[in-house]
Amino acid sequence: MKKVAIIEGFIAGISAACSLGYLSSATAHERIKPYQKKLNKINRFRQILDDISLPRRGLYELATDDTVICRCEEVTLKQLKTALADDTIQIKDFKRMTRLGMGSCEGRMCGPSTIEMMRHRLNASAEDVGCLKPRPSIKPVTLGVLAAEKSVEKVEA
Amino acid sequence: MVPQETEVVVIGGGVVGSSVAYFLARAGKNVVLVEKGCKAGEASGANAAFVWSITRKPGIDIRLAMHSFNIHRQLKAELEMDFEYVQGGGLMIIEDETQLPFVEAYLQKRSEDGYPLEMIDAKQVLELEPHLSKERTIGAVYSPVDGTTNPIFLVIALNLEAQKLGAQFFHYTEVRGIEVTDGKIKGVATDRGTIKTNTVVNAAGSWGSFIGDMAGIKVPVSPFQLAMLVTEQLPPTVSHAIMGASYMVEEDTGKEGGLGCGLVMSQQTAGNLLIGASWREAGYDKRTVQEEIELMARVNVRAMPMLKTVRIIRSYANFFPNTEDDLPILGKVDGVEGFIMACGHCGHGIGMGPGSGKLIQELICDGKTSLSLDELNLSRFDHAENP
Numbered sequence: 001m002k003k004v005a006i007i008e009g010f011i012a013g014i015s016a017a018c019s020l021g022y023l024s025s026a027t028a029h030e031r032i033k034p035y036q037k038k039l040n041k042i043n044r045f046r047q048i049l050d051d052i053s054l055p056r057r058g059l060y061e062l063a064t065d066d067t068v069i070c071r072c073e074e075v076t077l078k079q080l081k082t083a084l085a086d087d088t089i090q091i092k093d094f095k096r097m098t099r100l101g102m103g104s105c106e107g108r109m110c111g112p113s114t115i116e117m118m119r120h121r122l123n124a125s126a127e128d129v130g131c132l133k134p135r136p137s138i139k140p141v142t143l144g145v146l147a148a149e150k151s152v153e154k155v156e157a
Numbered sequence: 158m159v160p161q162e163t164e165v166v167v168i169g170g171g172v173v174g175s176s177v178a179y180f181l182a183r184a185g186k187n188v189v190l191v192e193k194g195c196k197a198g199e200a201s202g203a204n205a206a207f208v209w210s211i212t213r214k215p216g217i218d219i220r221l222a223m224h225s226f227n228i229h230r231q232l233k234a235e236l237e238m239d240f241e242y243v244q245g246g247g248l249m250i251i252e253d254e255t256q257l258p259f260v261e262a263y264l265q266k267r268s269e270d271g272y273p274l275e276m277i278d279a280k281q282v283l284e285l286e287p288h289l290s291k292e293r294t295i296g297a298v299y300s301p302v303d304g305t306t307n308p309i310f311l312v313i314a315l316n317l318e319a320q321k322l323g324a325q326f327f328h329y330t331e332v333r334g335i336e337v338t339d340g341k342i343k344g345v346a347t348d349r350g351t352i353k354t355n356t357v358v359n360a361a362g363s364w365g366s367f368i369g370d371m372a373g374i375k376v377p378v379s380p381f382q383l384a385m386l387v388t389e390q391l392p393p394t395v396s397h398a399i400m401g402a403s404y405m406v407e408e409d410t411g412k413e414g415g416l417g418c419g420l421v422m423s424q425q426t427a428g429n430l431l432i433g434a435s436w437r438e439a440g441y442d443k444r445t446v447q448e449e450i451e452l453m454a455r456v457n458v459r460a461m462p463m464l465k466t467v468r469i470i471r472s473y474a475n476f477f478p479n480t481e482d483d484l485p486i487l488g489k490v491d492g493v494e495g496f497i498m499a500c501g502h503c504g505h506g507i508g509m510g511p512g513s514g515k516l517i518q519e520l521i522c523d524g525k526t527s528l529s530l531d532e533l534n535l536s537r538f539d540h541a542e543n544p
Binding site: 097099106135136140146 | 197
């Protein structure tokens with residue numbers, strides 16, 4: 001993931017230089033090429049990982065009332081079933097009731113699986129259920145880091 | 158579909174609208190609440206979670222706040238669901254000598270009005286909140302009646318109780334028009350049908366001006382953004398609602414697109430600290446920007462150095478309904494019979510909402526209120542509109 005971020009950073013940098021007129025589009029294109037090649041290679045592998053780790057429907061059938069569906073806030077499947085019986089359709093309403101997705105993972109762990117369970121149980125579309133809105137910081141970060149005066153660091157390729 | 162007819166339609170499902178609906182249902186009125194989004198989806202769901210009086214100005218402002226605190230306590234006893242209201246006390250921290258004259262002048266005015274506040278020294282402050290900076294803390298204004306709540310749970314608790322009493326709630330239902338005939342309210346048109354009614358409560362917060370327009374009424378409420386940070390869950394760290402005294406001095410920061418920031422800190426029952434706050438004019442934009450996140454981090458780490466190693470897990474922002482004089486608009490409207498205003502709480506809606514809701518119920522049911530709403534009437538802006 002870190003590798004991808006660095007490569008994407010180089011592509012973004014070259015594109016920025018090009019749009020500001022410091023590089024011709026032909027030069028920018030040439031310079032981006034090797035990074036794009038590396039990125040494609042990683043992405044192909046990532047696609048395979050995504051495909052094989054996607055939870056299949058049957059997996060959700062294994063969950064029982066006591067199954068914890070949000071580990072940070074310890075929300076159980078029973079709470080979801082109760083909410084669905086009370087006409088909750090959107091995940092943001094369920095979040096407001098139970099704090100699901102409001103813990104340290106910010107819904108990265110529980111969000112996708114809860115959306116799948118809600119869709120499956122309600123026979124609803126992705127639009128009906130909605131999503132948990134990601135908000136900065138995307139991952140936990142200390143206040144000390146955020147409060148520090150910025151300094152520019154050189155990143156080696 | 159919405160019902161065809163009801164006694165009162167409340168527009169807005171935040172803390173104000175939910176309070177109005179709850180108290181009306183409790184008084185035996187048929188009430189329908191319509192809300193275009195989810196429960197506590199706007200300012201009621203993203204704020205400092207304070208039930209706060211220290212910066213409420215002498216006059217109607219502090220009277221409404223104190224009245225509302227009684228209602229918060231009443232709700233805590235009445236509503237089945239716990240909404241985590243804790244009257245742990247409030248502290249307005251003085252971090253700079255230059256703030257002292259402003260604070261002292263303010264305390265003088267509050268005393269003269271009959272709502273005195275206590276000033277405590279640094280040693281006393283640090284006994285109450287040991288993690289505050291020993292170097293920076295000069296003193297504080299202390300109020301034992303202030304505290305914090307869980308605003309989202311408060312709204313849900315009000316909704317559940319009101320529904321038990323027969324109130325009907327329609328979320329994800331948008332108001333499209335208001336029928337007015339011969340200066341009287343006749344109905345509310347929504348995207349899920351039209352409701353015949355003689356009484357409409359405009360509790361639409363920052364959207365209150367749009368609801369006003371539908372009835373031909375100019376409602377001078379505009380959105381003003383407030384942003385906050387949420388930390389990871391911590392053991393008990395902060396027990397008071399904390400605000401910085403810079404609010405006494407730099408009231409105008411944040412206007413004309415600039416970024417204002419002052420110390421705000423409290424701990425929720427779940428353990429997360431809610432810290433902030435920054436504010437700016439950003440229209441109806443709910444996004445937070447890196448600049449304000451860093452600014453809030455600096456202000457809070459400076460006031461409480463142990464926060465350096467504490468992680469934030471998210472930021473949030475929302476727009477609160479701002480009025481020119483920092484006071485809500487409550488009461489009847491001249492010229493449109495049956496149109497009741499209950500919006501414009503200027504970021505004080507959580508503290509003032511339940512009290513406002515009770516007063517609006519009294520106005521609708523009895524025609525008079527236990528606290529006069531004259532100074533909060535929409536007509537106070539007339540001179541500004543028609544000089």
